Amino acid sequence: MRKIVLSSAVSVTLVAATLAATQTASSADPTSTAAPAAAAGGAAVRTAGEYVVVYDEGTTDAAARAAIAAAGGTVVSSNESVGYAFVRTESEQFAAAAAAAPGLLGAAANRRIGTSPDGADEADDAVERLTATVADAADGAVLQSSRGKGPKGPGAEPLADLQWDMAAIDATAEGSHAVQPGSDKVSVGIIDTGVDGSHPDLAPNFDAETSRNFVTDLPEIDGPCEVETCVDPADVDEGGHGTHVAGTVAAAVNGLGIAGVAPEVNLVNLRAGQDSGYFFLQPTLDAITYAADSGVDVVNMSFYVDPWLFNCQANPADSPEEQAEQRVTVAAVQRAIDYARDNGVLPVGAAGNAATDLGAPGVDASSPNFPVDEEGNPVGARERTIDNSTCLSVPAESAGVVTVTSTGPSGRKAYYSNYGTEQADVAAPGGDAYDTPNGRVDVTAQILSTYPENVLAAEGAIDENGEPTTPSVVREVAEDGTSAYYRYLQGTSMAAPHAAGVAALIVSEYGENDPAHPGTLTLDPSLTEALLLGTAEDVACPVPAEFTYRRVTAAGETVTTATCAGPADVNGFYGQGVVNAVDAVTAF
Structure with a gap:
C-alpha cells in the first residue's frame, strides 16, 4: 500500500537489506463542482x-x-x-x-499521501514488489511454485493458472464469472497513481469519459514532465501501482492474459498520486468526492495519509501546529468518506503493510516523513508513542471504510499485513512471497496483474525487444500479435482490490436503477458492505494464536511473530473472513 521509487505509485520499498527494491496506494482536469479550480486546467503546482x-x-x-x-x-x-x-x-x-x-x-x-521515506526499514514500510533483485538475494530460488495451482477450466484466460488468488475467492470462469461477471452499469473508481487505459486487458472496461486526473506533475519530485502542461491524460499511469490494482478488479475476459474479479464492470481512473508516489491531501479529497458526484459505486483506496503514519489528536511529541494539522486531516478525509457513502459509494481500503497490530501500534519513528532533505531523508521524523484511542491510520481507520488485510497462498495472514480486532473488516489475497514450506522466496506466491509497458521499460524490467528481464514480469502475446505485460506484486494494496471487485459484483447482482445517473445501477453502500462481510468465509485464528513467520534469504533467516485475537467469525487477522465471490452473488 505504498510506493516504489523505481516507478509506481506506491512508494514500494522492497524487502529490506536483502530485498532491495521499490513500492502505494492526483491530478489535473477534474470538471466536477467538487474541484472547480482544477477544471480550468489541472491542479496548481503545490x-x-x-x-x-x-x-x-x-x-x-x-x-x-x-x-x-x-x-x-x-x-x-x-x-x-x-x-x-x-x-x-x-x-x-x-x-x-x-x-x-x-x-x-x-x-x-497540502502534503503527500502514501509514500515511504528512503532507507526506511521493511518493518515500517509496505512491501509490494519482488523484483529480480530480491530473487537474486534469495539465491534465485523460486521454490514450491504456485504455478499451475490456479483455475484452468473451460473459458479460463491464458494466465489463469497463475492466479491462485482468484481460485482462493472463487472468482473464476467456473465460479462467480459463470453466475455474475459484473455489469457495465457498475463502476469501480481506482484512486491511485493512474490507470493505463490502453493496456489490452483493461481497455475493454476502461471508462475514459468519467476518468479524471487530479494531479499536476511536479518536476522537482516527479522528474521531467511527459507533456508540456505537466498534466498527464486521464488514461496514463507513470507509476504502475494503479494499473496493477485495476487489473485485479476488472481485467477483461478477452482471451488475453488474466481476468479480474469483476471482468465486465467499468473501471474509472481517479488519479490522486504523483508519478513519484506522493499523494497530496487536496487531490485525494477531490478524487473521493468526484467519485460520489459521478455515480461511481465502489472506490479502491490502497494508500494512507502522509506525512503522518498515524494522525493523532494531541500527541505530546508533536507541536500544537502539528497536532492541529493531524486533526484537520482526519476530519477532512472523514468528511469526504461520509459524503461518498451518502451518495452511493462504498470505500474499500488497504490495512497497511507494517506488520502492525493497529489496536496496539506502539511507537512510530517514521513521522512526519515529509518534508525531506536533498538526500530524500525526512527532516522532522522522531519517535512518537501512539495512543490507539486518539491516533488513526487514515483512511484505513476512517469510519465507513471497509478495511482489508492480506493473505498468502496457504491462506495465512501475510507476514507484512497490518491487523487488529477493531480495524480488520475482511481479508483477501494480497500475496506473500515467503508463504512456502521452507520460508524461501517464491515470486509466484504474489499477485499477478496488469502493468504498464512504459513503466517496465523505464525500469529496465523489459529489454529493447520487449522481453522481461526479471521473473516478476510476465509477457503475453496473442495470436494477433497483441502484447501485454503483467507483474507480480504483494501487499494489502493487492488485497483491497479483490474485496472491491467482489463489492462490484454485489452491486451488479442486487443493484437497482440509479435515478441520479440514468443507465447505471446503484445499491446502498450499507447493503453492499453487509453482503460483502456477511458472505466472507470465516477463518479462525491459528493455533497457537501467536503465529511465527520465517523468511529465508541469502543474507540469513528472519523470524517474526504476530498474535491473532478473536473468534472464528471475527478476529484481528481476518476480520469477518476471506471474501468470496460466489457466495456474495448467490446470497439470495
Whole structure:
C-alpha cells in the first residue's frame, strides 16, 4: 500500500537489506463542482504556502471564504458540499489564524499521501514488489511454485493458472464469472497513481469519459514532465501501482492474459498520486468526492495519509501546529468518506503493510516523513508513542471504510499485513512471497496483474525487444500479435482490490436503477458492505494464536511473530473472513 521509487505509485520499498527494491496506494482536469479550480486546467503546482482548510459544520462557502481571506489566505478552489477549500497564502501565521477563525475547523498543509521515506526499514514500510533483485538475494530460488495451482477450466484466460488468488475467492470462469461477471452499469473508481487505459486487458472496461486526473506533475519530485502542461491524460499511469490494482478488479475476459474479479464492470481512473508516489491531501479529497458526484459505486483506496503514519489528536511529541494539522486531516478525509457513502459509494481500503497490530501500534519513528532533505531523508521524523484511542491510520481507520488485510497462498495472514480486532473488516489475497514450506522466496506466491509497458521499460524490467528481464514480469502475446505485460506484486494494496471487485459484483447482482445517473445501477453502500462481510468465509485464528513467520534469504533467516485475537467469525487477522465471490452473488 505504498510506493516504489523505481516507478509506481506506491512508494514500494522492497524487502529490506536483502530485498532491495521499490513500492502505494492526483491530478489535473477534474470538471466536477467538487474541484472547480482544477477544471480550468489541472491542479496548481503545490508550494509551502498551500493548505486544505476544513469548514465548521454548517458554515456556508461564502462565510468560509471570508474567514479564509481574513486569515490571510486566497481560495483556489472549494467544495461546499463537503466543506473544504484549497488555499494559497504568503502568511506564515495562516494555519494558526485559520484555526482561530470563526466558521473554520482548521488548516492542514497540502502534503503527500502514501509514500515511504528512503532507507526506511521493511518493518515500517509496505512491501509490494519482488523484483529480480530480491530473487537474486534469495539465491534465485523460486521454490514450491504456485504455478499451475490456479483455475484452468473451460473459458479460463491464458494466465489463469497463475492466479491462485482468484481460485482462493472463487472468482473464476467456473465460479462467480459463470453466475455474475459484473455489469457495465457498475463502476469501480481506482484512486491511485493512474490507470493505463490502453493496456489490452483493461481497455475493454476502461471508462475514459468519467476518468479524471487530479494531479499536476511536479518536476522537482516527479522528474521531467511527459507533456508540456505537466498534466498527464486521464488514461496514463507513470507509476504502475494503479494499473496493477485495476487489473485485479476488472481485467477483461478477452482471451488475453488474466481476468479480474469483476471482468465486465467499468473501471474509472481517479488519479490522486504523483508519478513519484506522493499523494497530496487536496487531490485525494477531490478524487473521493468526484467519485460520489459521478455515480461511481465502489472506490479502491490502497494508500494512507502522509506525512503522518498515524494522525493523532494531541500527541505530546508533536507541536500544537502539528497536532492541529493531524486533526484537520482526519476530519477532512472523514468528511469526504461520509459524503461518498451518502451518495452511493462504498470505500474499500488497504490495512497497511507494517506488520502492525493497529489496536496496539506502539511507537512510530517514521513521522512526519515529509518534508525531506536533498538526500530524500525526512527532516522532522522522531519517535512518537501512539495512543490507539486518539491516533488513526487514515483512511484505513476512517469510519465507513471497509478495511482489508492480506493473505498468502496457504491462506495465512501475510507476514507484512497490518491487523487488529477493531480495524480488520475482511481479508483477501494480497500475496506473500515467503508463504512456502521452507520460508524461501517464491515470486509466484504474489499477485499477478496488469502493468504498464512504459513503466517496465523505464525500469529496465523489459529489454529493447520487449522481453522481461526479471521473473516478476510476465509477457503475453496473442495470436494477433497483441502484447501485454503483467507483474507480480504483494501487499494489502493487492488485497483491497479483490474485496472491491467482489463489492462490484454485489452491486451488479442486487443493484437497482440509479435515478441520479440514468443507465447505471446503484445499491446502498450499507447493503453492499453487509453482503460483502456477511458472505466472507470465516477463518479462525491459528493455533497457537501467536503465529511465527520465517523468511529465508541469502543474507540469513528472519523470524517474526504476530498474535491473532478473536473468534472464528471475527478476529484481528481476518476480520469477518476471506471474501468470496460466489457466495456474495448467490446470497439470495
